Amino acid sequence: xxxxxxxxxxxxxxYSQQLLEDTVPFWFPRSLxxxxxxxxxxxxxxxxxxxxxxxxxxxGRAAWLLATLYNTVEPGKEWLEGAKSxxxxxxxxxxxxxxxxxxxxxxxxEPIRKRRYFFSExxxxxxxxxxxxxxxxxxxxxxxxxxxGKCIDYATVPGLLEPKFASTRPAKGIGVPMILMxxxxxxxxxxxxxxxxxxxxxxxxxxxxxFVKDDIQCVMEQxxxxxxxIDHIDGRTLNPGHAIEGAWxxxxxxxxxxxxxxxxxxxxxxxxxxxERGWDKEFGGIFYFRDVYDRPVQEYWQDMKFWWPHNEVIxxxxxxxxLTGNEKYAKWHQMVHDYAYDHFHDKKNGEWFxxxxxxxxxxxxxxxxxxxxxxxxxxxxxxxxxxxxxxxGTGFARDIFEIENKSIEI
Amino acid sequence: xxxxxxxxxxxxxxYSQQLLEDTVPFWFPRSLxxxxxxxxxxxxxxxxxxxxxxxxxxxGRAAWLLATLYNTVEPGKEWLEGAKSxxxxxxxxxxxxxxxxxxxxxxxxEPIRKRRYFFSExxxxxxxxxxxxxxxxxxxxxxxxxxxGKCIDYATVPGLLEPKFASTRPAKGIGVPMILMxxxxxxxxxxxxxxxxxxxxxxxxxxxxxFVKDDIQCVMEQxxxxxxxIDHIDGRTLNPGHAIEGAWxxxxxxxxxxxxxxxxxxxxxxxxxxxERGWDKEFGGIFYFRDVYDRPVQEYWQDMKFWWPHNEVIxxxxxxxxLTGNEKYAKWHQMVHDYAYDHFHDKKNGEWFxxxxxxxxxxxxxxxxxxxxxxxxxxxxxxxxxxxxxxxGTGFARDIFEIENKSIEI
Numbered sequence: 001x002x003x004x005x006x007x008x009x010x011x012x013x014x015y016s017q018q019l020l021e022d023t024v025p026f027w028f029p030r031s032l033x034x035x036x037x038x039x040x041x042x043x044x045x046x047x048x049x050x051x052x053x054x055x056x057x058x059x060g061r062a063a064w065l066l067a068t069l070y071n072t073v074e075p076g077k078e079w080l081e082g083a084k085s086x087x088x089x090x091x092x093x094x095x096x097x098x099x100x101x102x103x104x105x106x107x108x109x110e111p112i113r114k115r116r117y118f119f120s121e122x123x124x125x126x127x128x129x130x131x132x133x134x135x136x137x138x139x140x141x142x143x144x145x146x147x148x149g150k151c152i153d154y155a156t157v158p159g160l161l162e163p164k165f166a167s168t169r170p171a172k173g174i175g176v177p178m179i180l181m182x183x184x185x186x187x188x189x190x191x192x193x194x195x196x197x198x199x200x201x202x203x204x205x206x207x208x209x210x211f212v213k214d215d216i217q218c219v220m221e222q223x224x225x226x227x228x229x230i231d232h233i234d235g236r237t238l239n240p241g242h243a244i245e246g247a248w249x250x251x252x253x254x255x256x257x258x259x260x261x262x263x264x265x266x267x268x269x270x271x272x273x274x275x276e277r278g279w280d281k282e283f284g285g286i287f288y289f290r291d292v293y294d295r296p297v298q299e300y301w302q303d304m305k306f307w308w309p310h311n312e313v314i315x316x317x318x319x320x321x322x323l324t325g326n327e328k329y330a331k332w333h334q335m336v337h338d339y340a341y342d343h344f345h346d347k348k349n350g351e352w353f354x355x356x357x358x359x360x361x362x363x364x365x366x367x368x369x370x371x372x373x374x375x376x377x378x379x380x381x382x383x384x385x386x387x388x389x390x391x392x393g394t395g396f397a398r399d400i401f402e403i404e405n406k407s408i409e410i
Numbered sequence: 411x412x413x414x415x416x417x418x419x420x421x422x423x424x425y426s427q428q429l430l431e432d433t434v435p436f437w438f439p440r441s442l443x444x445x446x447x448x449x450x451x452x453x454x455x456x457x458x459x460x461x462x463x464x465x466x467x468x469x470g471r472a473a474w475l476l477a478t479l480y481n482t483v484e485p486g487k488e489w490l491e492g493a494k495s496x497x498x499x500x501x502x503x504x505x506x507x508x509x510x511x512x513x514x515x516x517x518x519x520e521p522i523r524k525r526r527y528f529f530s531e532x533x534x535x536x537x538x539x540x541x542x543x544x545x546x547x548x549x550x551x552x553x554x555x556x557x558x559g560k561c562i563d564y565a566t567v568p569g570l571l572e573p574k575f576a577s578t579r580p581a582k583g584i585g586v587p588m589i590l591m592x593x594x595x596x597x598x599x600x601x602x603x604x605x606x607x608x609x610x611x612x613x614x615x616x617x618x619x620x621f622v623k624d625d626i627q628c629v630m631e632q633x634x635x636x637x638x639x640i641d642h643i644d645g646r647t648l649n650p651g652h653a654i655e656g657a658w659x660x661x662x663x664x665x666x667x668x669x670x671x672x673x674x675x676x677x678x679x680x681x682x683x684x685x686e687r688g689w690d691k692e693f694g695g696i697f698y699f700r701d702v703y704d705r706p707v708q709e710y711w712q713d714m715k716f717w718w719p720h721n722e723v724i725x726x727x728x729x730x731x732x733l734t735g736n737e738k739y740a741k742w743h744q745m746v747h748d749y750a751y752d753h754f755h756d757k758k759n760g761e762w763f764x765x766x767x768x769x770x771x772x773x774x775x776x777x778x779x780x781x782x783x784x785x786x787x788x789x790x791x792x793x794x795x796x797x798x799x800x801x802x803g804t805g806f807a808r809d810i811f812e813i814e815n816k817s818i819e820i
Contacts (some may be wrong), residue, residue: 042643050705051643102576111576166512166521233452233461233779295460296776300765301711303773355710357767363713366706369643 001334002327005392011318012388019381024069026351026367027062027374032082036108038089041373045365046349052107056094058373060123063087064186065374065382067130071190072386075134083131087140090124099150104370116162118154121147122179126186133190141191148187152199155180171230173222174211177203178246185252204250208266211243217273218292219243233298238290240278241309247271248316251323264323271316275332278309283359284339286313304363305356307372310340311380318384322391352377411744412737415802421728422798429791434479436761436777437472437784442492446518448499451783455775456759462517466504468783470533473497474596475788477540481600482796485544493541497550500534509560514780526572528564531557532589536596543600551601558597562609565590581640583632584621587613588656595662614660618676621653627683628702629653643708648700650688651719657681658726661733674733681726685742688719693769694749696723714773715766717782720750721790728794732801762787 003011030047031039039062042051063086070079093109094101101120104113125148132141154160155176165171181203188196210227211220221239224230247270254263278286286309289302317333320326343360344352346367354372355363366372388394413421440457441449449472452461473496480489503519504511511530514523535558542551564570565586575581591613598606620637621630631649634640657680664673688696696719699712727743730736753770754762756777764782765773776782798804 044706053642106578110578112578113575165523168516168520168522232463296454296774296779298776298779300714300716300774304710306710358773363768364706364710366708369706369708 001331002325003321003330008322008388009392009394012385012392012394015381015385015388019378019385020073022345022350023374023378023381024065026349028066028082029078031062031374032085033089033107036089037085037092038109039086039373040107041368042370043366043368045346045353045367047367050366050369053112053370054089054105054107054109055370055373056090056102056105056120057123057371058368058375059086059090059094060120060127061375062373063090063127064123064130065378067127067134068382070134071130072382080134083127083134087127087131090127091143094120094124116164118151118161119179121151121154122183125151125183126190129187129190144187144191145193148183148193148195151180151183152195169230169232170225171222171235172210172225174207174220174243174246177206178242178249181207181253182249185249185256189256200253204253204263204266207246207250211246212266212270212273214269216292218277219246219270219274220292229292236292236295237297237299238274238277238292239288239309240274240290241286241288241306241312243274244271244278244286244309244316245312247274248312248319251316251319254323255319259323267316268320268324268326268329271320271329275313275317278313279332279335280305280358284335285343285356285360286310286336287358303358305343305358305360307340307344307352307354308376310336310344311376314340314380315383318387322387411741412735413731413740418732418798418802419804422795422802422804425791425795425798429788429795430483432755432760433784433788433791434475436759438476438492439488441472441784442495443499443517446499447495447502448519449496449783450517451778452780453776453778455756455763455777457777460776460779463522463780464499464515464517464519465780465783466500466512466515466530467533467781468778468785469496469500469504470530470537471785472783473500473537474533474540475784475792477537477544478792480544481540482792490544493537493544497537497541500537501553504530504534526574528561528571529589531561531564532593535561535593536600539597539600554597554601555603558593558603558605561590561593562605579640579642580635581632581645582620582635584617584630584653584656587616588652588659591617591663592659595659595666599666610663614663614673614676617656617660621656622676622680622683624679626702628687629656629680629684630702639702646702646705647707647709648684648687648702649698649719650684650700651696651698651716651722653684654681654688654696654719654726655722657684658722658729661726661729664733665729669733677726678730678734678736678739681730681739685723685727688723689742689745690715690768694745695753695766695768695770696720696746697768713768715753715768715770717750717754717762717764718786720746720754721786724750724790725793728797732797 031041033040038054038059040049040052041058044050063083066079066083093105096102096114102111103115103120105111125144128140128144132144181200184196184200187193210223221237222235247267250263251267254260254267277290280287285305288304288306289297289299291297313336317329317336321329321333343356346353351367353362357363441451443450448464448469450459450462451468454460473493476489477493503515506512506524512521513525513530515521535554538550538554542554591610594606594610597603620633623630631647632645657677660673661677664670664677687700690697695715698714698716699707699709701707723746727739727746731739731743753766756763761777763772767773
């Protein structure tokens with residue numbers, strides 16, 4: 001199968017409409033915390049608040065989303081003010097005295113937990129960068145650049161972060177070059193930073209050299225520092241949706257570099273390898289974990305279907321199709337799109353459920369918690385709508401729908 | 411329904427036979443590591459070794475099992491030698507220079523991971539204590555007592571262990587008084603220790619006062635230091651199988667104290683509350699997590715069925731029945747017994763699968779990994795066989811079966 005221009009316009013319209021009339025309205029304006037700033041995002045399927053704590057990752061991601069909507073969809077002041085509320089909360093409450101960020105704080109911003117990672121920081125970078133672009137706030141731009149520098153240091157200077165494991169069997173994860181590549185891409189494409197191009201190239205080389213295994217057609221989640229496979233349970237564990245997220249970060253870079261053929265080839269083969277390993281041929285959907293040699297995975301919930309790998313695979317397949325025209329990707333895109341909107345989307349209350357059993361039934365009804373909030377789904381709908389606009393020349397939701405004065409309040 | 415003496419004899423025979431002809435032979439002798447000592451326990455359903463790493467909890471638990479079989483079933487020298495191999499490995503490789511134990515080491519005993527808990531230590535206590543009883547080794551007895559003292563210190567002296575959470579919202583888990591109570595019971599009933607009776611009493615009082623909530627008929631997994639419920643996602647999360655494990659530790663104490671009526675009442679009501687919350691009325695089996703107010707649980711795999719809660723509920727219901735004669739407990743025992751041996755037991759290769767989907771289908775085939783090994787299942791079969799022997803006056807497997815010279819080699 002292939003997509004006609006009309007199909008692609010329809011897809012763009014669908015993603016725009018979902019984003020602006022289903023996903024974003026589930027979260028906003030009700031999640032804005034008028035008393036303490038930031039967002040109250042831990043919500044059940046019907047929007048009921050389950051917990052008024054604040055997850056620092058998700059505070060940053062939500063601020064990023066609102067600023068990005070302002071920058072790319074419509075400069076609505078509610079979106080800008082909403083983004084500012086998150087930025088202020090992050091700056092005021094989410095940094096420890098050592099300059100590192102917390103992972104989990106109370107509604108008032110008191111610390112609950114800090115982790116031995118720097119993902120809170122990477123999401124604060126993209127939030128500050130998008131907000132700086134939206135507002136022209138130079139302090140936010142400075143903050144984004146300064147924090148990005150710290151992330152690079154945390155990733156590269158030994159001993160800056162307390163290690164979780166002893167040094168007996170050193171390992172590195174694909175997550176670090178992936179998140180830093182994407183953070184650099186966002187920084188570059190909002191406020192610019194001369195460090196980004198070189199670093200992105202370096203992260204891509206690391207992924208290609210150490211994590212992508214052509215001989216066994218696989219993208220590893222974890223390897224030894226020299227790129228060799230660690231034949232123990234953790235070292236064998238694959239995360240197909242995560243690897244495919246890495247694939248589309250690389251395909252995005254290919255597009256940014258005027259369709260760089262080597263990067264298209266690299267991103268597409270990462271997608272090919274992990275689609276083959278990750279797609280559940282019996283029930284549909286993307287498995288969470290697999291073992292590289294098909295042995296049992298330590299994580300007992302390994303065959304569940306999570307929302308976010310589906311968001312990433314929807315982006316990757318559509319991007320691969322637009323870059324190559326290969327019909328296989330249109331077919332895969334339709335498969336994963338249909339599975340996801342049939343099974344994850346809550347037609348009654350909007351947004352997606354997060355967690356399905358292998359058979360596609362809902363395992364847990366929360367829409368927001370410490371790990372899920374307004375990020376992967378709206379990013380997917382936003383990215384795909386933007387992509388379809390570029391590819392077809394047909395504009396974003398507001399141009400192609402008659403929204404009849406229905407304002408998207410936040 | 412009620413169990414006749416003949417029914418109880420049959421149950422005892424069943425558990426003995428499962429233990430000695432199905433569960434123990436799955437693990438031994440093949441898991442003994444002749445080169446480096448200790449045990450190679452990370453095995454797939456058919457016994458294939460998945461990983462040669464060694465989980466420190468499980469090394470201690472396996473040594474405990476072998477020494478306990480020697481002490482209570484038959485003084486076979488293979489069991490004693492097998493226990494010694496684990497004890498030696500623990501002593502030689504599993505302690506860090508600060509006296510704390512690792513969580514995960516390589517086959518050769520090199521450290522991979524140390525955690526901010528002291529469960530490795532509690533299992534080393536019961537292993538050393540059982541081995542000291544079996545062998546008369548005074549050094550092992552000393553080690554058990556010294557380590558037990560350290561565990562009490564870790565649990566009670568603030569600052570000895572690095573906290574995982576900030577002090578904003580202090581919480582305590584039922585796991586600590588539970589594991590220390592059971593460790594003290596084992597120590598007392600193998601080599602004796604004058605500290606045990608007082609500590610056991612103190613742990614039971616803490617559980618009764620702070621974790622058992624009669625007004626809402628619930629046993630909390632976590633509470634504030636004053637015993638109040640923390641109305642956030644983590645604080646609301648219940649672990650019915652774990653609470654029921656606590657119930658049988660208390661029922662065991664009731665039996666030890668000549669059927670102390672108050673402890674029988676306490677243990678039975680903990681079982682009653684958590685059976686009601688934990689038993690899956692649609693598919694059978696015990697849910698892993700529930701929310702105290704029936705809201706969504708953060709852990710998406712919350713409705714899976716794990717092997718070990720079923721082991722604990724099998725013990726608790728049988729013990730409650732023998733202590734009270736209440737037919738409800740015979741009925742529950744039969745329900746959980748039938749569910750477990752129908753769904754978890756691997757009739758082909760022996761032992762149990764560890765992880766089922768909510769509907770009872772197998773989610774993952776490993777019999778051993780970082781968290782599962784020869785402990786909950788053989789302990790259940792051993793404890794229930796012992797209990798039936800006491801109650802009926804009819805002896806253990808070797809007395810009531812004709813094993814026809816089939817030796818249980820290890």
